[in-house]
Amino acid sequence: MKAYIARRLLSIIPTLLIVGSIVFFVMRMASGDPATAMLGASATAESIARLRAQLGLDRPLVVQYLDFLLDALRGDFGNSYATGRPVAEQIFAAFPDTLELVFWGMLIGTLIGVPTGIIAAVRPNSIFDYASRVVALLGLSMPPFYLGILLLLLFAVKLGWFPVISTPQPGFFGRLHAVFLPALSLGLVQASFIMRSVRSSLLEVLQEDYIRTAHAKGVPPARVHYWHALRNALIPVITVFGLYLGTLLAGTVLTETVFNRPGMGRLLVGAIQQRDYPLIQGGLMIYAAVIVVVNTAVDILYGLVDPTIRYD
Amino acid sequence: MAAETQRSTSNGMSSPTPGGSGGTVSSTGRSTDSGTGRSFVDTLSAMWNSRWMRRFRRDRMAVGGVIFVALLIFVAVFAPWLAPYDPAEQHIIYRLRGPSEMFRLGTDEFGRDVLSRLIYGSRASLVVGLASVFLAGVLGTIIGGISGYLGGRVDQVISSITNILMSFPSLLLGLMVVVALGPGTTNVVIAVALSLLPNFIRLARGPVLALRQKEFIQACRAIGASETRIILRHIIPNILGPISVMSTLWIATAIRTEASLSFLGLGVQPPTPSWGNMIRSGVNNILSNPWLAVFSGLAITVTVLAFNVIGDGLRDALDPKQRP
Numbered sequence: 325m326k327a328y329i330a331r332r333l334l335s336i337i338p339t340l341l342i343v344g345s346i347v348f349f350v351m352r353m354a355s356g357d358p359a360t361a362m363l364g365a366s367a368t369a370e371s372i373a374r375l376r377a378q379l380g381l382d383r384p385l386v387v388q389y390l391d392f393l394l395d396a397l398r399g400d401f402g403n404s405y406a407t408g409r410p411v412a413e414q415i416f417a418a419f420p421d422t423l424e425l426v427f428w429g430m431l432i433g434t435l436i437g438v439p440t441g442i443i444a445a446v447r448p449n450s451i452f453d454y455a456s457r458v459v460a461l462l463g464l465s466m467p468p469f470y471l472g473i474l475l476l477l478l479f480a481v482k483l484g485w486f487p488v489i490s491t492p493q494p495g496f497f498g499r500l501h502a503v504f505l506p507a508l509s510l511g512l513v514q515a516s517f518i519m520r521s522v523r524s525s526l527l528e529v530l531q532e533d534y535i536r537t538a539h540a541k542g543v544p545p546a547r548v549h550y551w552h553a554l555r556n557a558l559i560p561v562i563t564v565f566g567l568y569l570g571t572l573l574a575g576t577v578l579t580e581t582v583f584n585r586p587g588m589g590r591l592l593v594g595a596i597q598q599r600d601y602p603l604i605q606g607g608l609m610i611y612a613a614v615i616v617v618v619n620t621a622v623d624i625l626y627g628l629v630d631p632t633i634r635y636d
Numbered sequence: 637m638a639a640e641t642q643r644s645t646s647n648g649m650s651s652p653t654p655g656g657s658g659g660t661v662s663s664t665g666r667s668t669d670s671g672t673g674r675s676f677v678d679t680l681s682a683m684w685n686s687r688w689m690r691r692f693r694r695d696r697m698a699v700g701g702v703i704f705v706a707l708l709i710f711v712a713v714f715a716p717w718l719a720p721y722d723p724a725e726q727h728i729i730y731r732l733r734g735p736s737e738m739f740r741l742g743t744d745e746f747g748r749d750v751l752s753r754l755i756y757g758s759r760a761s762l763v764v765g766l767a768s769v770f771l772a773g774v775l776g777t778i779i780g781g782i783s784g785y786l787g788g789r790v791d792q793v794i795s796s797i798t799n800i801l802m803s804f805p806s807l808l809l810g811l812m813v814v815v816a817l818g819p820g821t822t823n824v825v826i827a828v829a830l831s832l833l834p835n836f837i838r839l840a841r842g843p844v845l846a847l848r849q850k851e852f853i854q855a856c857r858a859i860g861a862s863e864t865r866i867i868l869r870h871i872i873p874n875i876l877g878p879i880s881v882m883s884t885l886w887i888a889t890a891i892r893t894e895a896s897l898s899f900l901g902l903g904v905q906p907p908t909p910s911w912g913n914m915i916r917s918g919v920n921n922i923l924s925n926p927w928l929a930v931f932s933g934l935a936i937t938v939t940v941l942a943f944n945v946i947g948d949g950l951r952d953a954l955d956p957k958q959r960p
Binding site: 343465476573578582597612 | 797808888892901940
């Protein structure tokens, strides 16, 4: 078991290395030259060359690549072209806001999605099952930002209960007030995904022989559903949780834009529009690192809760 | 093949197929020698009468989805005849108006008719959705097929990279590619295709792995067929069915990703109308004309819903074991 965990943890390193390489080379394929982009079209060839040397863009690609990897390992992603400040510093400043949004979004999604999925599976083809499936299908067909727009229109523009621009205010309740609508819009979409996986996983487990045995020997139905079945049904759900967390994280890019909320997503989109390559690279690497770590954690958790999994 | 189809026809469709559990290849009812010696029409009619197709045709929601998509394609093709105005025509006096007699769904910030732009915008969504899935499907089938067929080192490398990429949300992958290539319709097609590619590689690899062991492939090898010929003539035709069916589900994702990229200003570029960039201008003018964002978002939602419903229906029809 320990060896399994250790191996999973160690596998983070090559994974991040591969991801880092992809990010680096994709960025270098980029169509525009950052030096030209920074100085504008009227710049002379000389000043462009000078800036390229200053940014280290005139060195051989392999040297730049190794440099990037070594620096990234130390948490150094260079300085932003636009502001001149260290990329790590800017990401560090923006990350808590995004993390807050992800946390509440996932919480709302889980609190709504898991119970709904359970009820739908226990009473298949009931009105509740049918209604929740239709709503879930609608939820996952909506682009994540569209639900945000609708909530914004209803609760902020029409009713005025929430700010149109969700800048976090000081204090716990100030933050909660600002995060509520964005988190709800992410959470409801998330709930649709979670509901569907919980439902289908539980439905499958309920058809197992040991469930029939439990019913046959007179175990109360509630105990069969919530004790025997649910524990096993949630195991595969854990795996998709990792995937959903990644989707949620990507969704923050859109949600932050809709709600004008500061965070990683806004930082990344702004960097893309300004061709601020170090900032784009750093931002993508952080997203990648979070996703890789979450997936590894999910893998380990999976090994812990599922006794039938083999560790070799 | 023919015998099996006949049997299923006389059987009716009430009995669940025991073959359904044996993976997607067998559950389509296609036996291993299909696709080579028969005409396209034969294949189509066999598909139409196959067990899963009959199950699919009973699924009212899925059939509704098919009808909607057919309508949408009609709208996209005949946009010039259906749109009341030129989508680029600016009516400066009527900027950002709500729905009225004159402009059924209102106007945008340049006074352009929203209904006409939605009609023309269906082209961008459909083109990006279909083209990117097609591109990803072709590339993914080839890469996944080669990976599964060759096995060994090649398979290991391809699979591990695919696994890593699978854990990334398609929006993030699409974003990365669009950053590299720059915005624009063609680049969005490429970006969305690459973001879907890992799914298709995995989808193709599994069945190939199983097919490789089959007797008829060994027989091909024994009579001296080249590896290329085996892959192209015998392996690929056999995995095409499940892949093309699953593609429908990915069209929904593709349209959503296109809308998201365009919404961020990185997708289809104005003045070409796309539902995503219309939502973008709707959000920028949300206080003066909220209808703009509402209608364009609705168009995306309903279209994605239609493809999702079709995809769900196909999956249920192909794998009756999953059905409650």
